[in-house]
Amino acid sequence: MTLLTVWREDAPETPALRTEDAEEIAVVLKELGVRFEQWPLRDLPDKVTQDEVLDAYRERIDAVSSSEGYVLVDVVQMQPSDDPSWPETVRASREKFLDEHTHDDDEDRFFAKGSGVFYLHVDGKVHAVFCEAGDLLSVPGGTTHWFDMGTAPDYVSVRFFHDDDGWVGNFTGSGISRSFPTYDQLAAGR
Template identity: 65%
Template sequence: MTLLTVWDETDETTPTIQTRDAATIGAVLSPLGVRFGRWELKELGENPTQDEVLAAYKTEIDAVNAAQGYTLVDVVAIAPSEDPAYAETAATARQKFLSEHQHDDDEDRFFARGSGVFYLRVAGKVHAVFCEAGDVISVPANTTHWFDMGTRPEYVSVRFFHDDDGWVGNFTGSDIATKFATYDELAAVPA
């Protein structure tokens, strides 16, 4: 189940909000310009291709594209494996997204499978949104944030872009991401 945890950016030890209530999550995120919702999950094969994921969610994707003007949609999938290349690839990808950054474009993601945490640093607060399968989130352009996929990432995510450049991060150089609860710690919070 989705989890929202909010801290003051100077006190990573004491959350001011921690909730799984969808209405509260939406009410907290909306004033930040963050769109958050849920899509009904569709049946996907064990290792779905990009085309299979896009076809399964065509109606929802078309609606988002029409409402937000996106012109590029892709799928990112990562699944645990005993292959040594998985560990290296996962660690490299995780480290890249763990660094605080911004984008000139909105960052919209739908989780068709698995989970990940978006950390948004806005107005002196850090908002950690632990997204699970079915969640769709839009982080507004120029919002300072980072993403944690955990030490053993597993997800299938649909991404939306306004241009063909795709994911381009403008890194802040801050180490704030190292101070707050990780994906693995938030995944352990009881439901």
């Protein structure tokens, strides 16, 4: 179940709001210009290919791409592996997204499997959206945020882009992301 936790930016130890109510989450996020939807889940194999994910959600992906003008859609998979380089891959990927940043483009993600937390730093507050399978989150370009996949990531997400450049982050240099509960801490508190 999706979880939204909101803190004042100067009070990371005291949540001002904590809810798993999808309708309330959608209302709160809409006030920030963020779209939140929940799509029905499709059966996917444990080790799924990009094509299998895109085919399973083709109708909804095409609808979002058409309505929002997206030209590139891809799939990111961070699933446990026996590959000896897996721990370093996880560490490097997690560190990259943990730093606060913005994008010129919107950041739209649909979680086909697993979970991750988007932290939105807007108007003196931090909104942590613990997304799970079935969740679509659309973060407008220019929104200050960061993402935590946890220390043992296991997710598959569809990404939407307005151009072929894909993911391009503009890092703020702020250390605020280190002050708030991590994915692992939020997951443990559920």
